[in-house]
Amino acid sequence: MRIPIGIDRRAFLALLAAGGAMSTEVRAAPRKGGILRVAAPTNPTTLDPATGSGGSDHVFLYTMFDTLVAFDYATLEPRPGLALSWSYADPLTLVLTLRPGVVFHDGTPCDAEAVKFNLDRNREDPRSNVKPDLATVTSVEVSGPLQVTMKLNQPDTALPLILSDRAGMMSSPTAVKALGKDHDRKPVGAGPWKLVSWEDNEKITVTRHEKYWDPERPYLDGIELTIIQEVNTGLRSVIAGQNDFVYFLSPQQKAVIDRAKNLISVAGPTLYCVQLYINFGRKPMDDVRVRQALNFAIDREEFNKATMAGLSEPATLSLPKSHWAYDPEMAKAYPYDPDKARKLLAEAGYPNGLDLNIAVYSDQRSLQRLEVVIEQLRKVGIRATSFAGTIPQQTNAFFVEKKGDVYLSAWTGRPDPSLTYQLMFGGGSFYNASRIEAVPEIGPALLETRRSEDLSSRKKAFAKLQKIVTENALVAPLVFQFEMDAHTQKVKGYQPNLLGKCKFEFVWLEA
Amino acid sequence: MMRALLSWMRGNPAAGLSLVFLTALFTLALMAPVIAPYSPTAQDANNTLSDPSLAHLLGTDDLGRDELSRLIHGAPATLYASVLAVTVASILGIPVGLLAGFLGGWVDDAISRVIDTLLSFPAIVLAIGVTGALGIGLTNGMIAVGIVFSPQLARLVRAQTLVVKQELYVDAARCFGASVWRIIPRHIMPNAIQPVIVQVTLLLAVALLAEASLSFLGLGVQPPQPSWGAMLARAYNYMEIAPGQMYPPGIAILLTALAFNTLGEALREALDPTSRRRNMPSMTGIK
């Protein structure tokens, strides 16, 4: 499913000349050196993986932090990271074997002691934001210089992939102890680059970690991430030559990238799901018929066309087609059917329509999505009003202060799908504004997805869970946004990943 | 009355044109649903960012909505914002200016200090701060703009009041023991009102530009309600592929601000012939 739209033509011809030997060696070998200049759309919340909260922080974090478990870019299956291997000694015991010779930017070795320190900090520190990710872990033991044993309170096969996210990013214990809260802004990890400076809302600069565990990498001497909030302006900066790479563009910008002949566009499916969160804990959204009406009222093809230039994947489920746990059974549950929506609304006691208040982000792209949604809802008699704000404000307003009936936002995806469902639909979960279990079956169905290590039995469990979510219309997914990035000709080796959060670990610059 | 107006307009065609333009605009704003050829929110995903055509005289926007209809439906929000800000400025500024000028002494000193202070604030900056505090929305922002404008009116009214206060008939009224609350509305207000009308007209233009700025920054009007500033913000996103999008709303803002200004200047000349040469700064903190 990788779609490198701008195939390097010369490299392609070289491939043909080499008799179709599809190996990367045929392309010019990665060159070491150079500074990659990136236009980034957001300022990170913090640069400490444990205390930050933004889903868009990862692009910055990945440059400075390696994770215990890595993932395959295309399938999101777990791969060795700082941990070379892992295994379940029994369903309640997970053993990690660490990579030897890894050191943090400050020279501290990244050994079993350091990993235990990090995992304990993630589980217990009052400022940790990843506690829920590790809720099933009851203790972490050093069982060898490079071996860590985790004890669990229930079977949890989601853990390896959880350790490919924030919870698995290792910070230097020395730095964390010495800096305390300041580690938020002066992070020390074991990733390919180390922080030089962070000028708030302006620029983050990282430079090569000379003692990185892979002697071949990183290729880039450093990365300068300039923060430009409007992605259009960010793209403009690459077109005009002030930057080399811009990410998190809208698929709509493909037309602009194509017009600029010096740019290469990169697109790929992601887990990033634009959706309407629903507060199903109170009127009027506590009525399943109203929630179903909402789902029938949305013309997803039209939404994709209007807001994504037709370049994304219309979504009815919480996982995209290319994901290993995707099951097509419920995918056709909510075709666009305004008549059905009106009928359901009438049955629910709203024959004259319904007033809804929608929370939304204040940037232009979100407002455009909002305008499409409002217009589609208007056609079935739902009169929508809106209130806008920043992502943290609106998230707080909807999930904490319980303002608004519906939240036009997105789910950025999690490496393991069980978290996606747990966090949005589990009783008491933050991203479940009602804090209740909409139906009693949901709790056991959630547990079931984390019981087996075998992917096919996990897939069955996810299908069952998705069916409950869809039948009760607990959310209204709209589209899975395709990642859209653009870079200049001299940027090589970039691949998008299904998580949709850019990694520059294999990127190099042509001389 | 009508004849006087017509002859004045003939003598000052620019002002006449402005008056006609503004009258038309207010009518348009009031009757937007009747006049606009399409609904301002009706979308067509197959006809986005199109050039002007017979079906869509100003083309369509990013969601295939008719630009002309959005422009027409954007007029009420824009005019409402301007009028709101200037009303707030008048309600605050005029009484304060009257009191300062009439009472004099320490009251005047104190009020003058406050006026000086507020005049030092770049209006849009304070408006952004207030909007940040109260939350995104047109009304909050424009009230803030109104507050920032109020010292301009206060200062003007104070100066006028000082002049009128010296007049004989006011002194006479005072000698006869008329109270402040009687003298101000009876004698001072009517004489101070003319320059205020001029200033208010000029402020409408500045408020209009302030509204456009706030909406452009995403701090003003919220969808689906269209506004000219918000239309420009959207056009900004399509500058590479559809640069034409930024012209209709921009020109609408420019013409309306120009009309308010021209009318204000003309009123100044008409109401106070000596001002033609003095032409004191009509400047304010915003643009």
Added chain:
Amino acid sequence: MNNKGQMIGRRLLQIAPVIVLATFVVFGLLQLVPGDIAVTLAGENATDARIVQIRQTYGLDQPFLVQYGHWLWNAAHLDLSRSYLSNEPVLDQILHRFPTTLLIVAVALLISLIIGVPLGIVAATRPGSRLDTVVTSFASLGVALPNFWLAMILVATFALTWNIFPATGAVAFGKDPAKALLHAALPAFALAAGGIAEVARQLRSALIEILSSQYVRTLHAKGLSPTAILWKHGLKNVSVTLLTVVGLLINRLLGATVVVEAVFAIPGMGSLIVHAAIHKDFPVVQGVVLAMVVVVICMNLLIDMLYAILDPRVGRT
């Protein structure tokens, strides 16, 4: 001279209460916030303990006047508190960004004067002529022009189509002056449109008034050439008008740059306050507003002093 000294001293005394009042207005902004900022600041997934902790850290549990006094005391010691978002000292952020904004404002002011003054003079010397009509019409347009719109047109034309100027960003003047000016050029031009118009308008009317005065007519009758009259008497007398306009322009340009910076994605004071306001980062909002007001007040003071030097009458009153 003594009089002038006194006058300057008096002005200095007068601005003290103005600045204190300004700080009060600035700090009062915080009081407008409905609800509890601490809850917003705590972010997603926050525990009650964390909220209480935040409230204490930022002193939000104190009464308003205590908070104000504390803030004022610190501000007097050049400590503008720390950003809620980044925890960086606000003063550092402002010192870091103000030069970028000031460069744009300074260039815009310069352009306004360089173009506006000759236009004003030309129009004033031939009032009623076609040239005068053109200048005054352009001036009217310039005043009504939304400068962020002009900025968009400039970007579309000079940056995106012709690639003459950079479309985004800024460079520090100290780092590379030529590049810094190149980046500042388009935003400054966008800002200067209104400035040019205002300078031309004000200068024109002031000059016309002087040139039509009894005194100048007498000079004219004595046989002095119009050029000599203009240079010797006209321009000297309008310098006061020019100063007034410059004072007002500084206030206006500082405000307008906020919006124009957004068009160019310039990391200046504008983007700082817009971002802070949207994110309810009040120490930053307060800091930026205060910094701008202080600059305006100081410039006004400077201009008052220049008045005193230029205009002999000022000292006496």
